[in-house]
Amino acid sequence: MSLSKSEWLALEKKANELRNLCLDTTFWAGSGHIGGGMSAMDIFTVLYHKYLHIRKDDPNWPDRDRFILSKGHAGIAYAPVLCDFGFNDKEQLKTFNHTNSKMGIHLDSNKVIGVDASTGSLGHGMPIAAGTGLAARVLGKSYMTYVLTGDGELGEGSNWEAAMTINHFNLTNVVTIVDRNHKMIDGDTEDVMKLEPLADKWAAFGFTVKKVDGQNIRELCEAIDFALTATNPVLILADTVKGAGIKMMENNYKWHYGAINDELYAQCKADLAEYYQKRVERVEREAK
Amino acid sequence: MAGGFVYTAVESTAMSTAEYYGNTLAELGREHPEIVALTADLATSTKIGIFQKEFPDRFFNVGIAEQNMFGVAAGMAKAGCVPFLSTFSVFASLRCADQLHTDICYQNINCKIIATHAGTSFGQAGSTHHAIVDLAVARSMPNLVVICPADGVETANAVRAAYAHNGPVYIRINRGFDRVLYSDGDYGYEIGKAVELHEGTDATIIATGSCAFQALQAAMFLKNVQGVNVRVLNMHTIKPIDKEAILKAAKETGNIITAEDHNIIGGLGSAVAEVLAESDIPVRFKRLGIPDKFAPIGLHEDIMSILGIDSNGLIHAVNDILGRKTDDDDNWEDEV
16 A cells, blocks of 8 residues: 555654654753654654554553554653644643653653553563564454664663564564664664674564665555565564754764753754755655 | 362372462463463473463463563553463562563553572572572562462462452462461461461561471470460561561560571561561561572572571571570480
């Protein structure tokens, strides 16, 4: 099912709104994990505005699709997505990271509506996703589980334990997406702890690997469409840009976590506007 | 304990403690289709395999991957299943402590960890397989109920009670056959309520797990041979600890000894010490267990004897705390 131009443009518009809301939240919070938030925003957008079967007025609907954010530090991007969707009041974003806020760096599933699992310690998302996938089988449910991991966190062995489980039980109801932004706190993934050949690793664990441009909404949609009809587990290796949309942050590992003052904020806003313009131009060029 | 089979001492001659668990879980599985079971390549050793035989579609062996198992259980529970997961206590508490903390306890997941081979019950395996810090780890996890049953019958009660409790529960049970403490399961088992096994006003032994049987033996000897009346409390629940029973014992007996097959740091002894230290009751107090070192290799009973947490060691401890000498019985004339 190909993505229509109007749908693509609508998703671009939403992604742009969410990038801006993530920036605003980082500004209100004073600082945040904005680099890995921005790299994942197109993935969030596609899931929450095209694929996830969820109900705004019934967040605990038992048959809903699940989304597990394994890279829990991207809460600064995830919270805006959940507020924008309508699960939580957008005003809450202004309290992000403030004392006694319901929203901290790593979102708590018992405090923030719409969060399927509290994460933060890395390497936890895939096992939990394997669990929701197995549970669907036991309970006779047809919901999907999507799990988004970082790339640096793939150093945690528990991911690969879960990969074995997903493969062993052939959990085709679990779609694993890696936000391959190439950067971790201490530098480039290949300098800190080599991940490549990453696609081969996943293939060796039994996954069909779909490598896509993680900042290309159409490619992301095509990969998810493929996963939804696959007969064995699919790994979407989303090649992304850390800090996507904000020039000074792009591909700069030092923006894994950073603070934004008034001056930077204005520059970031201008960058995001320019980035959005280029994204729209690409749709105009490439949409069928 | 309402519902379920009432096991008797007769079964204890034929069933190991873990078999009580496996059979009770299978019974629960017949009543509750949402129960699922997980293990990490220890279906046979932990006896969770009894459930597997009856409910193969609700049983998942994740291979030797305990961290993954805890995460999978959390996911299954989030989706509406009630997972029981079993591995050895030493792995359940240490190998996947992060998952226990974050996936299970932080999210207050309704899953039950039945951890086997507790304490030094797998004595010959050495310290890599002794669980001497699991109570300390588990007790410090918010939301987690921590239970250490005294024998097979009590294990059956605890497993049923764990299912009835909505939230995470950690139960540590021993490898092999425990000494039989309870002739049947109908003694009013309740999470968080100590069971008085023996009356007494001179001193109290607060014991958990395999030490409960030993404490009762010691109390009977002390009463019948030395005329010393020792209260014995089976503190099967380490958290929430039964403060009321501890304070009552402190007031009425003035001498408290704790006995556990665990490091004296962080387990039952520490839990009781915390209650006593925050009370205004003056009391003489002694913790018995593994004295902050790794235990020797050997048979469980031998290790308990070496550690002084068998009946003989407890008799000495009671006499010590009361300032009495434990008479060496060199008179063989009265032996029968």
